[in-house]
Amino acid sequence: MYAVRRYAVRHARFFERLYNSFEPVMVFLDPIFRSMGYNRLERPVAAVERAVKGLLFDCQMCGQCVLSSTGMSCPMNCPKNLRNGPCGGVRQNGHCEVKPLMKCVWIDAWEGAARMKGGDKIQTVQPPVDRSLEGSSSWLRVAREMAEQKRATREAERHALAEAFSEARAEEPAAVPLAREPDAARPHREANESTTVIETAEAPQGKV
Amino acid sequence: MADLRPEDKLDPAGLTVPVPPGHRSNSRLERVLRSGRFAVTAELNPPDSANPEDVYEAARPLSEVADAINATDASGANCHMSSLGICSLLARVGYGSVFQISCRDRNRIAIQGDVLGAAVIGVSNILCLTGDGVGVGDQPGAKPVFDFDAISLLRTLRTMRDDGMFLSGRKITSPPKIFLGAAENPCIPPFETRADRLAKKVEAGAEFIQTNYIYDVDLFKRFMDRVRDMGLHERVFILAGVGPLASARAAKWMRTNVPGIHVPDAIIERLEGAEKQGLEGKKICIELIQKIREIAGVSGVHVMAYRREELVSEIISESGVLEGRHASDRRRRRAARATSG
């Protein structure tokens, strides 16, 4: 709804804070999500996400949410679907070139961003939308991606260690391990982290 | 396979010519800008025909005064000859072109392919535009594509050039040598963040900027103040867009019907008070060029007038922006003759 979404932009700071406390919870739950199966969760979570964000932001479920970088103004409501707006056609009254009765989505975005703590993120160049992800849950994607990033950093640390202590690595490999550890080897950490997921995550991503 | 004929081995687009150090392309426009001279570009409005002579007729007067000729891509969402078609005609006779790409009509597959196609025919300047909505054009029922926006398009083309890669990660064996540009509209809201958006375009890969029509010099000055504060004028060449107004009526019509054009009342009043409004429009345009030239951080002008290329050519000549340039060219030629003879 137009009025609600304008309200959300005016209270961008509040929604930013709300989301900032929500995101870590999702990432924390990643092991649980994985044991339940992301596949199985996709539809019900997407349905909830659609309802909540649809009401608040007129969310169009692009599946690649960037609200935190766009002042809580959903860029998919821009008739040109710009991910890096505004365009050069904004009317003198700040309304949209294509829909004269609507305030330009991107003027709202820059205003919303100015109210946010992390508003600078609007300066980041956003890629084009992957249309094949339309309709899927952005929340689950964030949980997966952030968890994956943490894992990757950990892997990188091990590589760095092995390089910095290459002699020790050659002589006492167990002191500078590099190979992937089975779950049972780390009983106190990541009890739910299954190796199979790591493997698929490390498979080549882009098709050639 | 038959042996190659000698003419097949030729390289009409000069693709094997190495790019000068510190340059991205062999573009004349880039050379002029990097050498610190005041650059001039002009817009060619594509014909509604399949006759090459129509293109050359419009291009000839511009070629005499411009470092590069912009081939518009269905601007205003009106269908005309394609910008790629125009660029290939211009390349045949050795005119520099700016290939305009709007995100409105083509998706990422088409655009990335077009860029390679353009590079092989010798296009070395590309202007990335978002494009007007389809509703303002002659075919409002068309499907608006907008797969990219100007900024994601810039970043994609830069990746193609610098990393030799399509957006899919697939390798490009001979990356295109292109000088990348974008548009900016300093005279429409949100005024406070227009310079920030310019910064974003530079971040995405823009090396030159051609602005939309500027009629409000004060507004533009304020924009440039902010640009200089941010140091952007040192990272991107800014060409200010100007054009003659045909009459007060036309100006008012444009202001209400063409997206993104702001004409201050003072200019409309001046036109209304003039005896010959067309002549006054030309005078105003020349004055604008001269005023804009004095603003620090401006690297050139981009002159546009819908299907009045002769007039554009006159305006550029009469504005005096090319004067120093010809003299230095003459001096250089004389020096070359002296050393060779």
Ligand code: SF4
């Ligand atoms: S005016 Fe604003 S909302 Fe309308 S198309 Fe341009 S950027 Fe999108």
